[in-house]
Amino acid sequence: MPESKAKTVTTRGHWAYVSDDRLIDLDLEIDNPETLEGLVRQVPANYADAHVEFKYDLRGMEIPEFTCVHGSHQHKAGFVMNVDGARFMVGWICAKTIYNEDFDQYTADFEAAIGRRDALRRVREIRSAITQFPIL
Numbered sequence: 001m002p003e004s005k006a007k008t009v010t011t012r013g014h015w016a017y018v019s020d021d022r023l024i025d026l027d028l029e030i031d032n033p034e035t036l037e038g039l040v041r042q043v044p045a046n047y048a049d050a051h052v053e054f055k056y057d058l059r060g061m062e063i064p065e066f067t068c069v070h071g072s073h074q075h076k077a078g079f080v081m082n083v084d085g086a087r088f089m090v091g092w093i094c095a096k097t098i099y100n101e102d103f104d105q106y107t108a109d110f111e112a113a114i115g116r117r118d119a120l121r122r123v124r125e126i127r128s129a130i131t132q133f134p135i136l
Helices: 092-099 103-130
Strands: 051-057 077-083 086-091
Touching: 051 103, 077 092, 077 103, 086 092, 092 103
Parallel strands: none
Antiparallel strands: 051 077, 077 086
16 A cells, blocks of 8 residues: 655645636536546556545445555545546545545535535526626
8 A cells, every 4th residue: 555645734625726717617526436537446656646536425325335546445435536637536544544635624625616616607607698688
């Protein structure tokens, strides 16, 4: 199993740095992380540079457990990590020990990104609707 990476703790997570232009069209909710494009089953060589792209928590659902790329243990809650377009699934325990990503703390940043994205979409819809009316 790879050693824990030294990750600096910041007050802003990954999603706070994603631009509005990029965020507005992203689909952040996933029902099955195994269906994502670019998913790999092995730990990428540059895994230490990865960031959390998605969080999933399917505990309590009648589905098979997923396999973590680190150690091949089974889980239903974890993260989809992304490095240079390669996505890989990491269970919540390995996410904490290897990437210093706390499952519960990450939720606030992720939920804020969803809220921000939804607000951006509403603004876009309103702007589109008002263009139909002439300005007096």
